[in-house]
Amino acid sequence: MPQKEYNLTTNEKLVLLALVKTRGLNPDNLAAESGLSVEAAMQAALMLDEKEFLEVFDDNQDYYKFTKEGEDYAINGLPERRIIELLERNPTLNIDELKKMLSSPYYIDYGLPWLIKKRWARIEKGRVIPIILKPEKGSDEKVIDDLKIYKKMNKELWTNNEVREVIYTLEKRDIIEKFTEKRRIIYITNRGRELVNKGITIEEEITQFTPAIIKSGAWKNKKIRPYNIHTPVKPVYGAKLHPYQRLINEMRSIFLEMGFTEIKGDIVQSSFWNFDALFQPQDHPAREMQDTFHLDTECDLPEEYIASVKKMHEKGGGISRGWGGNWSEDIARKQVLRTHTTAVTIKYLTDHPDPPVKAFCIDRAYRREAIDPTHTPEFEQLEGVVMDKGVSFKNLLGCLTEFYHRMGFDEVRFRPGYFPYTEPSVEPEVYIESRGKWVELGGAGVFRKEVTLPLGIKHPVLAWGLGVSRVAMLRLGLKDLRELYQSDIDWLRKSTVV
């Protein structure tokens, strides 16, 4: 069998040469002996390990070392030892006096029980009465002395039961603690030794190409150092769009592909456009301060629609029963943060009453809700309308089904719903396999005549408002909506572009 040519890099050769005279080196020593940096030496060593010329041996050893408290005792003695020493000097001291004399009053709390347990002293009427003076060092103190010298103790060193017992007690007293030391030793294998014995020559090799090497053609006579293509790479994260924005863009594209015009509007809206134009009665609970962000400001009403909207609310405008009572212009003038983007679509329809209109809007809506994992006071809404001669409820279901299918939700169903401004109203739901249940994703319906007629809209309007953040939670696997708005930069970095 022809001998395989081993294409060793210069660094690998240096590492083998460093090892061949030793019985193993740790990474620091290997670096020193080979004249390489620790990283370079170890990279070469790991490559050589794969080729079985050496072995990188990882060994974890458990040791005992002093805790912070233990270090103090190692220098100043155990608390019980310090108390007995004080008593040797002055046997009349009471507990309070002892407390004052020790650097920490806790020494008494920790020391006294042991003083008694070791039968060095007893307590009578608040005084500590020594039983023996200058007691001999106990086995625990001997272990502490040893550890003071050696700094760490291999737990295997103690085989005899008594010492094991002592160690157990010291550990319980928080004087010593276990720790694990990682050791790495690199040994040359017989195979490696053979290779070195056959003779290794160090020749210059190219690590980084330079303009000079390329121009001169010097590379032709030199070795080019190969990279280990299996070395894991440190991740770099390119800047990117917010994953939520990417989802919004996907929804935008779907509606654009379906021939919808994108529209936008103001965040601050009059109650008129947010509620009244949508035939929401002025005493409707949703309009109260609990649910809506009311503002101090007011604005003018669109003159041409005041009378017709008023008539519809109060008397039903000749087609409906209406809500009865008085419709107040003052209430309609008050401004709010839009509670839904329907305020934007209804205004757009009013300004564009000629069919056909297919429009959508994905923007923020505001509701007076306390923040929790599934509620935020502002959130994105996807609003869509179709206005044309002869469109009907089944077409509404058609638009929604198409949208959800394109979003990747295969199973869609429609449950009856209720919104003051649509009739029929539906709540579309999609089936989420992973959750094993139907999830409601918004509301939709055909605008009531009570809404469209006073605004001069003469044809049926199909409308929907879908919760974008619900979809985001499903898509991005979020458990807390706040992640979208108060983003962890690492979450953004690690999010994927799919």
Add this chain to the structure above:
Amino acid sequence: MPVITLYYDDLEDLSGIDKNTLIKRIPMMGCDIERIGDDHIDIEFFPNRPDLYSTEGVARALRGFLGIETGIREYKTAPSGIEITKDREIEKIRPYFACAVIRNMQFNSRSIESLMALQESLHWAVGRNRRKVSIGVHDLARIKPPFRYIAQYPGFKFTPLDFQEPMTMREILEKHPKGIKFASILEKFDKYPLILDSEDNVLSFPPIINGELTRVTEETTDLLIEVTGLSPSVSTALNIVVSALAERGGRIETVTIDGGMETPRLEPDIMELKNNEVEKLIGLKFSNEEIITCLEKMRYGARSSENKIEVAVPAYRSDILHNCDLIEDIGIGYGFDKIKPELPATSTTGSSHPISKLRDALREIMVGLGYFEVMPFTLTSDRVQFEMMRREKAEGITHIKYPISEDHTIVRHTILPNLLEILSINTHRELPQRIFEAGEVVLNCKTEQRLGAVAIHPQANFTEIQAVMDAVLRERRMEYEVAESDDPAFIEGRRADIIIKGEKAGVFGEIHPEVISNFGLEHPVIGFELEL
């Protein structure tokens, strides 16, 4: 919205429908299941259907929806001979009034619970927390007609429900839990509504509390129900209550008010519907017979007459304002799941809004420059927008009237503070961090577009952010100049205003160390904000 508790055994007694059928079919009738328990289910019904706020009402609707018993339920009434008079003074305080007698009831704990729950739900949905409508239910055996509905001085004393001792009406408003809760309804009046019997025993102090005397117990067989309020909805509420009780076997009797009007009035409303109206709205062709079947499943009365369908709307349905409401119910009766979705034929071309195009372009530029996009809340506070930024309070800020937390009291008019907040929640993350937002702000009630960006890292400096700002404007082909800035959020001598066409359009530079500290940050921060 009210959540109704339905006990399976009670519902099965009333409707013959078992738990599994209920859970499977009820969502398609129009409601949200909140919780499925072992012996009961909690369901949220919509605010347009207060007639479903009781087990009795749900049983009635379900029997129709599942085809067990269809068509309109007719409730017979007989005169009770009981009269009630209304004081003239009450017209200014709580003018609307309706009343009924129910006899022959057999209560148990479940049916009393259902009645109380119905009353509470109606107080919320129809009554707007008792202001518009409030309902009192009384044991008729304890009181003697005729009754009087009067306005009385606050010093008048009686024993309210759940109390042992008489209290004045003023004391009730101050001390009784219900009084404290609803006192605001009467705050403008110097006399309060009161209903008395012929021996001056108190039935109720509407809309606050009943008298202890007329408490309904399992022994009660005959009831007097009174509804007072500020709108004609009192009749709706009364009709819903009496028809629910009739479902449990109660006999409805009318009461004469002021020697004239008899209540309750349970005659159905008649509406006319054309076949093609249904087709227009739903999009499906139905025969008259099919329409009638669907209506009957939804508990309407319906019959064909010439080219129309005559629909009898039950008196407990207050939500039928227009034929579209009938048509929705026809759709529900037919089954939304049976309506085949169909895309509209409407052919149009789509287009992006210019603002979206602008924002897309800015995103492309900023991502290319190594900035991550963020999308913070636009609700913020004076503290973050001004104090932490060392900036003077500005004009034209959108203040929220009843904020829900200290952190959300205004709508932002600048983006930079929000970006700094995002850095502040990421102090444990690796540097450098570079983030931007192309988002909206509100100034003088108008929504404006802004681009903001910040970067934090040990070497961040004026030159770096100037280069970024310059790149953005160059990509957008916007000519600009810079001018000395006096923005206190930035370091003097390391800040500049961006001037476009002679007007200030933004600012950039090194963020002031005090601002950096205010946001809990420890490294140099640079940023810019641009009006678009």
